[in-house]
Amino acid sequence: MSISKEQMRDIYTRMCRIRAFETAAKDLFAEGKIYGFAHLYLGEEAIAPAVCECLRDDDFITSTHRGHGHIIAKDGDLNLMMAELFGRYTGYCKGKGGSMHIADRTKGILGANGIVGAGHCISCGAGLSIKIRGTDQVCVCFFGDGSTNQGTFHESLNMASIWKLPIVFVCENNHYGISMSQDRHQAIKDIADRGAAYNVPGVAVDGNDPVAVFEAAEEAVARARAGKGPTLIECKTYRQRGHFEGDPATYKPKEEQAAWMAKDPMPRFEKYLEENGVMTAEEIKAVKDGVAKQIEEAIAFADAQPYAPEESAVVDVYSDINAEVRER
């Protein structure tokens, strides 16, 4: 099996969407229009779109605090996402979640997550559910290099392995756990090696090359769907920004940053698409223009949405009990 031109175009479009969304989020955060935290996916765009290209609508993903890219790759609605970042009532989570907690159960998105390492265990639950319900769905668990030092990573790889759960563990190794570089936070180079400890096949790929990511993901997803168990894919990439917006990232050596910027997945894939006759420069520009318009529309949509009524804060804690209203 090899990647089709249509798949490459689709992946590229989603990569563009993420790049444009995150660039806008960066600017909006700087302007003070977005409150709270923003952990951006800039530089890592080759991964989630290539992985999600291998998924069906009814497949699941678990995500991280750096989740915008995963959600867009799994067809999250840009307007609802942006409205949620703006904290509006009609956003994805009624303004209760924000950047780190966007979910869309109808698209199999089991939530971005503010706790590093939490998604691993949740993906095991989704995998178990698939097994018990007897479907051929798959769950992809996205996580960063930092989370592979959490116990949950090890518990989950072990559990997924002994139960042959239909999970693809996708490590986005952006080489930093907040300010701590990978060579300081773990004594291994290839996180894929950790699969061996649990008899889970581990493969390391160039995470800035969507074709390489796609090929690894396609095999892993097919394996999971066939009931043969989990795979660990390590995608080597780079976080172009700080951990969160506002982090000056002075801990990143300038030469390292420059070297990775030269490997930016966007221009790199555009060159590949043109050289291989997949898309012309005009077609690439058309995609970019189309995406820019979508993002503009999403911002305009978000900005026009209402804030949540205060009393909505007491709803959705339980399915059947509201918290007490504050009387002022």
Place this chain on the structure above:
Amino acid sequence: MSKMMTYGEAIREAMSIRMREDPTVVLFGEDVGAFGGCFGVSAGMFDEFGPERVRDTPISEGAIIGCAVGSAATGLRPIAELMFNDFLTVGMDQLVNQAAKMRFMFGGKISMPMVVRLPAGAGTGGAAQHCQSLEAWLTHVPGLKVVYPSNAQDALGLMLTSIDDDNPVMFFENKCLYATKSEVTSFDPIPLGKGRIALEGEDLTIVTYGRQVYTALNAAKELAADGIKAEVIDIRSLFPLDKDIIRESLEKTNKVIIITEETKRGGYGGEISATIGEEMFDLLDAPIARIGSLDTPVPFAPNLEQYYMPNERDIVVAAKKMF
């Protein structure tokens, strides 16, 4: 139909009833399979439902609770057993930051129908890391419901309701009650948030739950000999809390003793006490008395363990100060 059943059998019966009716109900945890669970609660269920639905897990509490979260979000109604409630600490993130908050964080769009079974309580010589009563911790977390039955009938009915509930329910089970037999007359669900009058009386209200219901009943017998008629309220679920049953009792008695097995400081007894103080102060004609275990880890030696836990004498002494 009336049947004598142990507390443990009643929990098993409720789980089995729902598992027979609904293929999405599953039980997993450490040694719950062929081994039958550390306390034998799931004995025989492995044979009836098989290894897929009565599933042994590795010793990985984070992954066990995480499995409940992920499977509840994707179409199952899982029951996760933690062998001892003390092991909650290892999986606390999945419970507190994930299970409890997902519905809210995601704007009400994800349902979380899961039960976590939590064997708790002292009196078995398990010492400091196997005998705690950690229910108050969980009542502090919006999004969780907390249930604690004291007898077979309530264990059965409350477990049915807990499995049916679309929210995470923390189901506390007192280890010392597993083998105690009592009559079961109904196989219907018991709503959460409805207390039970374990003994009627008119002079003094004793509010409690779990194993301490029996301490209260024993103390009530002793007090009756002195002409004090105590009413014992078994709240059965900590959250939601049946405030009405407490208020109605206080309207008669105007005096209240709260007894719980947890260490007293920061315990749920304090929450009940504060609720009465805030909302029912006018009904009181004596200060609220609150009894719990000592504010120490659970000691091992039997005499120390007994000294650590509250008993009938504590209630009798507190009661006599009120008359």
